[in-house]
Amino acid sequence: MSDAPTALPRVLSGIQPTADSFHFGNYLGATRQWVALQEEFEPFFFIADLHALTMEHDPKKLADRTRVAAAQLIAMGIDPERSAVFAQSHVPEHAELAWVMSSLTGFGEARRMTQFKDKTAKGGEGAASVALFNYPILQAADILLYRPQYVPVGEDQRQHLELTRDLAQRFNHRFKKTFRLPEAYILKETAKITDLQQPDKKMSKSASSPGGIIELLEDPKVSAKKIRSAVTDSETEVRFDEEAKPGVSNLLTIYSALTGRSIDDLEKAYAGRGYGDFKGDLADVVVEFVTPFRARTLELLDDRAELDAVLKSGAGRAREVASRTLADVYERVGFLPAQG
Ligand code: AMP
Numbered sequence: 321m322s323d324a325p326t327a328l329p330r331v332l333s334g335i336q337p338t339a340d341s342f343h344f345g346n347y348l349g350a351t352r353q354w355v356a357l358q359e360e361f362e363p364f365f366f367i368a369d370l371h372a373l374t375m376e377h378d379p380k381k382l383a384d385r386t387r388v389a390a391a392q393l394i395a396m397g398i399d400p401e402r403s404a405v406f407a408q409s410h411v412p413e414h415a416e417l418a419w420v421m422s423s424l425t426g427f428g429e430a431r432r433m434t435q436f437k438d439k440t441a442k443g444g445e446g447a448a449s450v451a452l453f454n455y456p457i458l459q460a461a462d463i464l465l466y467r468p469q470y471v472p473v474g475e476d477q478r479q480h481l482e483l484t485r486d487l488a489q490r491f492n493h494r495f496k497k498t499f500r501l502p503e504a505y506i507l508k509e510t511a512k513i514t515d516l517q518q519p520d521k522k523m524s525k526s527a528s529s530p531g532g533i534i535e536l537l538e539d540p541k542v543s544a545k546k547i548r549s550a551v552t553d554s555e556t557e558v559r560f561d562e563e564a565k566p567g568v569s570n571l572l573t574i575y576s577a578l579t580g581r582s583i584d585d586l587e588k589a590y591a592g593r594g595y596g597d598f599k600g601d602l603a604d605v606v607v608e609f610v611t612p613f614r615a616r617t618l619e620l621l622d623d624r625a626e627l628d629a630v631l632k633s634g635a636g637r638a639r640e641v642a643s644r645t646l647a648d649v650y651e652r653v654g655f656l657p658a659q660g
Pocket residue numbers: 334335336344345346347348349350351472473474475476477510511512513514522523524
C-alpha cells in the first residue's frame with residue numbers, strides 16, 4: 321500500500337441526495353457516528369449523487385439536494401476542515417473503479433443483494449435500471465478507493481459491506497494486495513430506526529408515509545405531532561421489547577440516543593406514567609434537537625458559494641487519495657500506461 325505508515329486510519333461513508341432532508345434513521349443510524357469518528361480517523365464523507373441516478377430522479381433538484389445534504393452534514397457537526405466532504409460525481413475515480421470492480425463481480429452475486437430485490441419488488445426487475453443492479457459495485461468502489469478501516473452505516477448496508485470485502489479480497493488475491501478490508505461500523509442500538517406508524521418496518525424516505533418519518537428539516541411542530549401520534553400498543557407500560565413492543569422500543573431508542581440517558585433509566589423514569597407523558601417529553605426533546613439544527617442548516621444554505629467551496633476542497637483532497645489507488649489498480653490489472 322502506498323499510504324504512509326504514520327497516517328491515521330481512515331473512515332469513509334456516503335449518503336444519497338435523494339430527498340429534501342435527512343431523516344432520523346439517517347442521522348441516528350449513520351451520520352451521527354460520522355461526527356463522532358472524525359476526531360480519531362482521517363475522515364472522508366461524500367454525497368452519493370451517482371447513486372441517486374439508480375432510481376428515477378428529478379434533474380432539477382439534484383444539485384440543490386446535494387448542497388442541502390452538505391449543509392446538513394456540517395450543521396450536525398462534520399467539520400470540513402477535518403473531514404473531506406465532497407460530491408461523488410466530482411471524483412471521477414469512483415465510476416472508473418466501479419467498472420473494474422464490476423469485472424470481478426458475479427452476476428448471481430449481484431442478484432443476491434437484498435436491496436435490489438426490495439427496490440424491484442414492486443415494479444419488477446424488468447423495469448429496473450442496470451445502474452440499480454450495479455449499485456453495490458459502485459458502493460464497493462466508493463469505499464475501496466480510500467482504503468478505510470471503518471464505514472459507519474445503518475444495518476441495511478451490512479450486505480453491501482460484505483460484498484465490498486469479498487471484492488477487495490478477490491482483487492487482492494487475483495492481482496496483488498491493493499485494498500484494505502473495510503469493516504462496517506454499525507451501532508447496534510440505533511442500527512435500525514423504525515417507521516413511527518409501522519414500527520416493524522425501517523424508517524425510509526421511499527417507503528414511509530409522512531407520519532412515519534421524521535425529517536430533520538421539517539417544521540419542528542410537525543415532528544412533535546408525529547411523535548405524539550406514533551403507533552404504540554394496547555398496554556400502558558414504557559418498556560423496551562422489540563418483539564412485543566416495537567413502537568415503544570423505537571421511541572425509547574430515539575429518546576435515549578438524543579439525550580444520552582440509558583433505556584433502563586428511561587423505563588424507570590416513566591414507570592406507571594403511561595404513554596402520554598412519555599411521548600410528550602420525547603416530542604420536546606426532538607424539538608429541542610431539531611430547532612437549532614434546522615436554523616444552522618438554513619444559515620449555511622444562505623451562502624451557497626461557501627458550500628460549493630467546501631465541496632470543491634473536499635473533492636480535491638479525495639482525489640489525491642482516490643487517484644493513487646486507481647493508478648495502482650490500473651497498473652495491476654495490466655492496462656497500458658497512458659503517456660504524458
Ligand atoms: P440513504 O439515505 O439510503 O443514503 O442512507 C444513508 C445512511 O442512513 C445509510 O448508512 C443507511 O444505512 C442509514 N439509514 C437509512 N435509514 C435508516 C434507518 N431507518 N435506521 C438506521 N439507519 C438508516
